Amino acid sequence: MVPNSNELFLHLSNVNVARGENVVLHDINLSVNAGEHIAILGPNGCGKSTLIKTITCECYPIVQPETQVSIFGRARWDLTELKKRLGVVSAELPGKQTLTTSGRDAVLTGFFSSSTLWPNLTVTDEMRERADQVLTLIDAEQLRDKLVGHMSAGQQRRIMIGRALVASSQMLLLDEPSNALDIAAQQELRNLLRRLAQQGTGILLITHQVSDIIPEIDRILMMKDGRILADGSKTELLTARSLSDLFRTEVHLTEKDGFHHAW
């Protein structure tokens, strides 16, 4: 049975997912409430991105009688509608056309899940107003008219977060968002995510950088070999011991002001 909660964002039960010939997610059982802040940790290739792609319906579970997938309480979605409620941000741009799109237009593409504002798309005044609100929210008014291709990686990531939020996204799904960012841009990204988290946006963050786990994230999911190895509180799971077990190497960990650093 799907747990009875109005606030449920995601419920996966007995989910197996194949990519190509291989089953890469095994027996995934996971429930996430809307507004939760979660980090997913695990070695390369353990299935973290596939899990996000399963949530965004880019990868489909193998059909089995006991398998259940429910997103915002529904088993079936019109993909365009779902994308409006799920903001996905990765280290890559949605397409090469995004490079020749202005910051504000790139934010507007979030209404259409497109890579640029193609001429056949109808942008309303309301949408433009919302895009301007989002540019203010993410502190990126100065990028409004700048081409994405002329922005730094940090500025591009900021605009992509705006794109993810513009169509009233309740949950941000972030796949290694700090990749290729310098230290200042990483800090800016973390500050932005902290602000959004504090304002009620749910966050599901995949990262290899333990220092990306902002203090607002209080739940950790550890994945290994396509399975959820552990799912619990940050206090319980973010320890040198459990990270050493997860990554099969000796890991040291320190904590300062709610942030962790691993080496």
Ligand SMILES: Nc1ncnc2c1ncn2[C@@H]1O[C@H](COP(=O)(O)OP(=O)(O)OP(=O)(O)O)[C@@H](O)[C@H]1O
């Ligand atoms: N397009 C694809 N076709 C076939 N197999 C794939 C494809 N993409 C990923 N895989 C395989 O699926 C498994 C899980 O990959 P996935 O990208 O989900 O892992 P990940 O934990 O996100 O890895 P990383 O940390 O390196 O990004 C891996 O064995 C990978 O080789």
